[in-house]
Amino acid sequence: MRSAAWHARIVCGPTTGTGFLVTERHVLTCAHVVARSKADPIRVTFAHDGEESVGARVVAHGGWDDRTTGTGDMAVLELDHQVLLKPAQFAGVTDAFGHPPRRLVAYGFPKAYDDGTFAEYRTTYDQLIAGDWIQVESWAAHGQPLVRGFSGAALTLADTGKVVGMVTEAARDPGVRNGRMLPAQVLARYWPPLAELVPTPGFTREEKTRLRELLTDMSGRVERGGLECHPERLYRASVGRNGPDPTHRIRSLWDAVCCLLFEVPDPSALVRFTERLADFVEDVSVRAALRSWSRQSYGQSYGPPDPPAPVRPPETPQPWSPILVEISPSGSGEGRFMVEVSVYDGQYRRMVGSRTLPAERVRGYALERIDDAYRLLDQDARELIAFVLPRRWLNTGVARWPRSDDDASPLGAIAPVVVLDLERRRSGVLQRHLVRNWRRLDTCSSARMQRVGCEPAGQDPQEEVKLTLELRGDADMVGFGVPPRGAGAARLFRATLNAAVPVLVWPHSGCHGRNPHEGCRGAVFLDHLAEHLADLPPKELPAYVHLLREKAYAAQETEPHWAYDLALLWEDPRCLPDPVGYRHTPVADPSRP
Structure with a gap:
């Protein structure tokens, strides 16, 4: 016991107990010691202080009620004024346990010991009983037992004098020399400011x-x-x-x-x-x-250690730092979707938000969390917003979503925006093939674009298998003259996705695959793609499309700019690794909408 100055004798009506100073104005004790505080005043006297007793009032408690379980037997007293004493110090939450056992000392004020006396104890086991207290037992078969007057006493490590808990009760049978201790972490649960004092x-x-x-x-x-x-x-x-x-x-x-x-x-x-x-x-x-x-x-x-920064020539673009927005059917009912927003920081993925929502709330929630995700990006990061969408949502114009309620700027004008197919992202075979295709593309200065016109758009079901086989390993980018609407166009899109083509481009609207097709919007769109994107490095396509969208959204022509409707599916699994461990059960209350 290094010092007894912060130990206190507490009197409330007919009850005498113990407490200990934890701040210049706060004392911890047992709730049952001050149970009559509404009728009787509380007086606190500090051991060896030599000063008069100090008045106090109860400002917090652990919810103790002797008529029920007896848990939460803790009260926080606020003194009428600060005292010039150094408060108690706390040990770590595991320091009370060990082999051999740690000797614990309590300083209390039982009857006939107005100046206080010591009792030596040790913990029996480190398990919380009733989620509240630890059992302690006498250090030896003789010596001072825990009796009335020790309630509220600090149990301290004999070698350091640091507090590990508080005595709340002794065995009712005089022949049994054990008792109860509220450990420091439980005291902090009942009075949150105490957590700041416990290491x-x-x-x-x-x-x-x-x-x-x-x-x-x-x-x-x-x-x-x-x-x-x-x-x-x-x-x-x-x-x-x-x-x-x-x-x-x-x-x-x-x-x-x-x-x-x-x-x-x-x-x-x-x-x-x-x-x-x-x-x-x-x-x-x-x-x-x-x-x-x-x-x-x-x-x-x-946090995970920062990987060493790679040495790049000045002309080499910085790697992408993606913000991933994954939208998938939740399985909790028709029309409800799991929306997960996360940020990639190097090779690590940090979750920003995850919520199960009805379809009409998906866009607003995703945009809010994208805005939050920007706070987690390094200032010099090169952002890329990637939407992972169910196949039937692939034609959703996410790049045209307004950034926020008070900013109507399209998201695609703020940053590069791409989409990914949810089913393909979850396929181990196709992800492996994509990585292989990207390794080949790393050695190429431009992408080979395969045109898929709008006539006749996938009318023959056999075309799907044929196209998959043709495109596998033979196309870097496929441009479509039609959006993935209708059974025929959907078959062609599915064939291209199954061929692990890294890049798909198409218009959100335009030609629907009906004759005539010469000079139709789909053909004109494909001509523009060949002119503007076909000879560019595939890794930089999101940046080039971003510039095109900026120009298209700002265009003042009577007819919309050809790139206004442009959709880009761009998937490099090396840029967007999928840490399975981050997929988790929603924590929202299932009874809430």
Whole structure:
């Protein structure tokens, strides 16, 4: 025991107990010690201080009710004024356990010991009982047992004097020399500011303070039903399938954070938690603050090491830094889709948002999370927005979606936008063939374009297999004169996708495959493609198409610019690796729309 100055004797009516100073104005004790505080004043006297007792009031508690389970037997007292004493220091949450056992010392004020006395104990096992307390047992068969007057006493490590928990109860049978201890992490669960005082690997006191402040408002929203997420589901999504089960029932966001801070050995789980939580926050400033917290913690504490920057000639373009928007049927009902937005940072993928939504809410949610994703990109990153869409959505004009409610600029004018086919992205065979095709394209200065006109557009079902075989390994880019509408055109598109052609280009509208075709919009479109894109390096096609779209959207002609309707499917799996581990069960409450 290095110092007893911060130990306190607490009197409330007929009850005498113990407490300990944790800040210049706050003392922890047991709720049952101050159970009569509404009727009787609380007086706090510090051991060896020599000063008069100080008045105090209860400002927080753990929800203890002696008529029920007896859990949560903790109260926070606020003193009438600050005291000039150094508060207690806390040990790490695992320091109370070990082989051989760690000797723990309690300093209490039982009857006839107004100046206090010591008791020596040790933990029996590191398992929480009722999600609340740890059993302790006497260090020896003799000496001072835990009796009335020790309630609220700090249990400290004998060799360092640092606090590991608080005594709450002794065995009712005098012949049994054991008791209960609320460990430091449980005390912090009941009183969040305490988490800043308990050491946690990977997170500084300032980081924990900032997170607690952000969660204060979030917790209120969850209780009022204002967030479409359940804290325990959010916790389980953050730790993954193989992560530890919580040691107690998670009822609030703070409960989940305490589990992640004190019970989960992987610090990145808390970063994933805050990132996923941000996805459910509608307030833009709060959502940005949560993402900023996770980004700073990710980078400073335990983020993956930055790969060495490759040495490139000045004329070599910087690699793409994609923002991936994956939209897929959710399986939770007709017309509902899973929307996942993530950012690639080098070889790592960071989730920005994941939500199951009805079709009419997909666009608004995706655009909001794309805007959030930009905050995670390095300032010098070369952005690429890639939409992974179900095949029946491939002709959706995502490049023409307005950037936001207050900016009608098309998304394709803000950044390069490409689409990918969901079914092909999930095919191991086709992804392998695509990588092989791109390795060949790396040695080429331009792409070979195969024209697929609009007459007659895939009327013969045998054409599909024939075209797949013809294009496999023989085409770098296929230009279509028609959009993938109608059975015939859809067959030709499917054949091209199955041939693992890296690039497909087509107009969103125009010729529908009806005669005559000479000089039709589809033919004119293909002529423009051959003129503007066919001889360009395939890796840079998204950038060139972006420039074309900028020109097309700004054009003032009576007739729309030929590239106004241009759709680009561009897929390089090396640029967009798929980490399967990031696919997770939605954490939203299934009862919410």
